[in-house]
Amino acid sequence: MLQPRRYRLPAGLLAGCCLLVVAGCQTGQDIHPQATLPQLDAIQPGQSIAGQASATAATASLPTLAAGDWWRRYGDPQLERLLGALAEQAPDIALAEARIRRAQAAVDTIGAADAVQFGVSASAALEHFPDHYSYSSQYAGKSGSEGLLMADARYRFDFWGKRQAANASAQARQQAALAQAADAGLLLQTAIVESYLQLDSVHKLRALAEAALNQRQQTIALLASRVRAGLATELDMVAARDALTQTRGELANIDAELPRRRHQIAALLGQGPAFGDTLAAPALLQLADPLPPSILPASLLARRQDVQAQRAMVEAAQQDIAVARAAFYPDIDIAAFAGLRAFDLGQLMRPGSVAAGVGPALSLPLFDGGARRGQLKQRSADYDAAVAAYHHTVMTALQQVADGVVALRGARQRDELAQQTMRDWRVAATLQQQRAHSGMAGALAVNAAQLALLGSQRRALEAATRTGLAQLGLVRALGGAWRPASATSTNPAVAAATATAAAQSLPTSQR
Template structure:
């Protein structure tokens, strides 16, 4: 049996001794530093809202419209952007399988028949005009020893990248969910505005009739009649715009769920929605690191680049590659399996980079720059996440206070309108006075509808800023299949 002797391994020992004076990575390091929680702004949030539980995975149900969940599931199934991210996840998993396969030996078999004619110069007898048929059957073996763990580090880098891609899918689902819910809220607000504008048009139509009657009786002049007619025409235009907003909101929603224009016409008017978040979870931002998919994905990418650098560093060291082959070569068919036609060979090879004009160092510098970029991205995502929470909390608090005041304004306007109706029926006020007071009531209700819509939007933004029900899978569970 063929054996690798100590004389064959001698080049490896020589290579190891020479490695100290060969290509090295001294002085090449990354510069980035991960942002710590102590440096992240968060304490100012504690006093703004009381403590509460983290958002659940179906947080949109608290808005109060069960039809919203069906639209979200439809978007999950049909949205093209989400399908694109899903394809990237499949690609990352395929690359992970490739890196895993590179850690193992490679073996293949080959068989062939070659028919040819020899020229005079190729024929050892110098005659030429000869034909030959060569048959071959062989098994080839190739294996690179992972002496320094470079192949394993490359596999771990691919694993971390695949995990980042998987979390990106969860982040995309959250973004899609938020966009669908906000579009649904915008549709609900558009319906409210249209309804209030219709009421305003009805009021102005009555005002035109009254003014026209008073003009006929000589109580008002033509200028007053033209003025109220102009107000009515303006209101009609505003109502047309409000109805257009409804159609646009439907189209935007149908685009988000990945359906055609016809689907927009089947979307019904939403129910009255309610803001769902008025509190903050405890232990913020410590738990935010595992509840925000974009933060988790950014951290996976930092780990992926760390492992990639480990893999690049091993290319500076000597390594061993083993190539072997066995089979049979014959010029006649009956000799293909004869003993004289059989062959085998084993070729261990030791490689050591001695001079490469800086190629390996350049690769390592590029890897460290990529790591610095991933660290900067992680820091940016973490800081942005905390600011998003702060902005959403500030908006929620502000809209809550504005809504309280605006509700009081609506109550006062309603009381004033009721009083004007009573006074009109008693003959103490004119119908014109009552219509003018109703205009103020409609304006106050329009303002209240706007504030409620913005309040709901802010609560949705806070849900997204807190991770939207995402929960990170532990690293051990993610790597259990390969470790």
């Protein structure tokens, strides 16, 4: 009796197949990113930041202001209303929120792959069954019908951590989107506050210019009397009229600057010029100088949302590398189906038409022309680029903090000098007024002293504005989280605001 011959797969061929599978899984181990993530603790902060150590330690008992409400320290109800409505009106904030929703959707999409996938399919067809195919003689060469009603399920195992890495990458990108939105919000807040500070300065400059205009008009009136008395010449009148014309020109420029500043604020809020026209004059308190909460780069930069966003992008790029490496290993699924299938639609709903099955499935492309290696190289290069961008952001952030500290220090020194000059001129104006009461000085001398005082008040206001803008720049550099140099703010506005009130209260002619 003849025995059926059994064919066995040659051992060499079997070993070769195993080697191919192993080679397919191992190719790519020689590809690695080149960049090294910088360690923040190893970065030297520099003398400008380190020089704040004693001031920072002296204010350790004071709370660090949160990045979300630092602007409340200005104590201006109108400013609080503007920034409170920022999230609802500003286009930049709306764009950032759209990016957050997109990142969240990516997380949900990738997370869905961890669940069992279910599906249902149904079909019905009239067809002619060919002779030369897999149909039995009962159907071959005949016409008939075919029906199917099937439910199927599939689950892909994550033995190599591919989906876990993809999910971690999506979550890191979501964190980056949140940080970018917070950073965009801070930049927009500081831009609005900057325009608001300048609007406040323009209002006060106008009050000083009006006071100077009144003084110059009185000077012309006094000179006219002296010309008629033969005590002055027309040359003196020409010089006085020229100064009056210049002051009127300054007022015209200021009147044009006021609506421009209002419209700028409205545009930042996503509003039209009509909204800006409704803004009243600011009523700001003077901020205490901001101090860094810490001089350690790791703690200092932890509050910078742009740094946190770039760090999250580095983490996302690192997880993308893990996804690309997992692609070298086979995908293993388990699939199951159950339902009804029949060649005759009339037999579809009968018990004999029940079909069911379950089993594993393995997928591994052995030869892909280097596509997976190219993908891994691309992901490694993306990681190097993310690390470089993170390093650049860290260095830029430290530079901005150091520059902000230096700029504020210089602005504060100029502010103090301008305040001292203003105080000196106030004393001189008072003395000149006393001399006029004693008959030792004339009205022109009093007016000249008061004009000089107004000039010093204007310089003090400009210096105070530069100090306020320097404070704001340091707040922006610190990520909106800072510690005030003193427990309370000064009241009111800036020292130049009291100078304006004093200028308006001074006598404008000889009493």
